[in-house]
Each structure stands twice: as structure tokens, then as C-alpha cells.
Amino acid sequence: MxxxxxxxxxxxxxxxxxxxxxxxxxxxxxxxxxxxxDQYRKVQPDIVTMDICMPNLDGLDASKEIVKDDPKAIIMICSSAGHIYKKQAYKNGALYILKKEYDEYDFKSALYELDLIKKEEL
Structure with missing residues (x-):
């Protein structure tokens, strides 16, 4: 992946x-x-983990642009303040909110949940 x-x-x-x-x-x-x-367009990743607060263009606006290009993009927002931005993150195309200090188990759990969502939609 x-x-x-x-x-x-x-x-x-x-x-x-x-x-x-x-x-x-x-x-x-x-x-x-x-x-x-830019990287999304070049690499076409399976998953994007995206911080919210960044210089130049924040993660919420970047997510919106990526999803505009690729509506099937799988974006996970990573933030210690994700709960504050949750509604906007989902509105802009994020499919999951990960805590900033996520570990392997958290990431695997997110993948599992995202797979369930996809299977239910088929």
C-alpha cells in the first residue's frame, strides 16, 4: 500500500x-x-494521512482539493485537535480522524473501519 x-x-x-x-x-x-x-497527483497513494495546521495551505483545504480531483481518495486527518475540526474535515472529504500520536493498532483499526464502510456501500 x-x-x-x-x-x-x-x-x-x-x-x-x-x-x-x-x-x-x-x-x-x-x-x-x-x-x-502535487504528491497526490504524482504518486496516486492508497491512503493520505493529513495534518490540519500547516503553512501555506492547511490540511482541510488540501483535502478538499484532493477529493475534488479524486472523489475516491482515502484521507485520514491526523490532529490532536481533530474533534474541533471534525465536521469541517468530513465535509472536505476526510473519511477518518486519527489522533496525532497514532500507533500501528490505531491505523489498522482505521483501515478496518474504512473497509467496512466500503463493503456496506457496494
Whole structure:
């Protein structure tokens, strides 16, 4: 699986990459919303983990643009304040809110839940 990790913090990009690599996923990075849109178009990842608060273009607006290009995009918003932005995140195309300090179990649980949603919609 290809995972695009979008975060302006190098710490969180590397932390997320460590988790994804442990799960056997191929990892790509972006540091802001504009890079996220560009990388999404180039890489066509299976999943995007997206921070909200970033310079230049935030994660909410970047999610909206990505979903405009690809309505089937799977975007997980990662934020310690995700509950504050939850409604807007879902409105802009996010399918899941992950806590900022997510671990392997949290990510696998999110994938499981997203797969159930897809199966029910078929």
C-alpha cells in the first residue's frame, strides 16, 4: 500500500513513516497542503494521512482539493485537535480522524473501519 504522509513537522512525518514501514507500506511525504496535492497527483497513494495546521495551505483545504480531483481518495486527518475540526474535515472529504500520536493498532483499526464502510456501500 502507498501512504502519503502530510505534516509540516519532521518528527511526525518520520514517526508516521516508521509505523507505515512496519506495516509494509511504501511511504511518500509532503510538508504542506500544496505539496500534498502535487504528491497526490504524482504518486496516486492508497491512503493520505493529513495534518490540519500547516503553512501555506492547511490540511482541510488540501483535502478538499484532493477529493475534488479524486472523489475516491482515502484521507485520514491526523490532529490532536481533530474533534474541533471534525465536521469541517468530513465535509472536505476526510473519511477518518486519527489522533496525532497514532500507533500501528490505531491505523489498522482505521483501515478496518474504512473497509467496512466500503463493503456496506457496494
Amino acid at each position: 502507498k501512504v502519503l504522509i502530510v505534516d509540516d513537522s519532521g518528527y511526525y512525518r518520520e514517526r508516521g513513516a516508521d509505523i507505515q514501514r512496519k506495516l509494509g507500506n511504501e511511504v511518500f511525504f509532503a510538508k504542506d497542503g500544496y505539496e500534498a496535492i
